[in-house]
Amino acid sequence: MDSKEKELYTAILIATLIIAAILLYFIFSIIWYQKKYRSLSKAKISAEITTLENERKRIASDLHDDVGPLLSAIKIQINHLDGQNEAEAALIRKSSKYIDDIIKRMREISNDLLPNVLIRKGLAAAIQDFLGKMNDSDSLKITFTCPQEQRVPANVEVNVYRIVQEIVHNTVKHAEATHLQIQLVIDEHMLRLASEDNGKGFDYKEMIAKNGGLGLLNLQSRAEVMGGEFDFTTEKSKGTRYLFEIPLKKSV
Template sequence: MDAKEKELYLAIIVAIVLFSIIIIYFVTSLILYQRRFIALQKERINAEINTLENERRRVASELHDGIGPLISSVKLYINSLDVGEDDTEIVHKAGTYIDDIMQNIRQISNNLMPNTLVRKGLDAAIKEFVDKADNQNGIKISYSCEIPELSINKDMEINVFRIVQEIINNTIKHSGASKLIIKLTQQEKMLLLQTSDNGKGFDFESMKNKDVSKEGGLGLKNLESRVDVLGGQLFHQSSPNKGVAFIFEIPINHSTNN
């Protein structure tokens, strides 16, 4: 091999090495950018969910601790009025209306942030919600928890409860099912939430990509957002007239504050 051939061979090798370095740098930068983008997306979704839950807590607290006592005071004041016989029926009706308002306030406050979830934990809160929703639209809801001692942090409890709440509400409104089965189990450090119904089913991807102002799309995106924040995975199976099944795999040691 003469000197010119050696120089050409060396130039080709240098060019290949430089090109390889450029490609590696480009791919590495792309991967790092993608990871950073995903991390920022998770942080944004986490912040939105935390803001939403904090606002729910605030409104629930104001309804329960602020407006509730005021309305109770109004009822006491009305009942203390010295009225004639002709006005007794009016006072009685006013008291009945106030009782209805108080009941609605308690219901709204509980929907925003269930007291049972705060005081007794996830399992008790799901049982309570299932009891209230059971047999609505003719749907029999069956719930079981196969975890002897369910111990997870409060952020996870809230997010898992909202997932169950979303599935129950969507099933009642849209599925046309006659039964819904919900089961909580645990495999090592993984919390498994499984749900299935015998309704009309749907195409998951087309429903998820619907305009959020329409039925269904926003609910499925909410499910994915909650699971993503929890560091878990969502699996689904559905086809027309064969119902919908979900499996949520959520790591128990994951923190939404990370």
């Protein structure tokens, strides 16, 4: 190999190393930015969910603590009125009945925003209460099992409760199922939530093309906020299965 060939070889080698270094730089940059984006995206989703739940809590508290007593006071005042004739007395009775209906509906809204049973008795009891109401009002038969009931951190209880609501609503709205099974298993280190329906299932790619898979994204976001994992399997005419695994931190 003469000197010119050596120079050419050296130049090619240097050029190759430079190109390789540039490619590696871009590859590592892309990986770094992807990790950074995921981190920022997760933080943004977490902040949005926290803001949403705090707003729900505030509205529920306002309805329960402020609006409720005010309506009750108005009802008492109305009931103390004496109608001058039967028409006025009937109007008073009707107004009192309207206020009763408003108070009842307001309590339902407040409970939907933040169920009292979730605060007082915990996740399993709140899910059982919610599913009991769904079983009363829909043709879908829902069975729920929880071998061991125990309290978990409040943010986990709220997010898992919302996940159950999302699964049930999606099943009622889209699955055309007659049976939905939900199981909640809690141990010292892990919370596992599994569900399975006998509905029509769905085509994942088709669903993404139609509406972007918003329901699945909501479930995924809730799981990620808790540092957990989410998986699902579905086939047309063979139902849908969801699995959530949420790590539980030991209390100090």
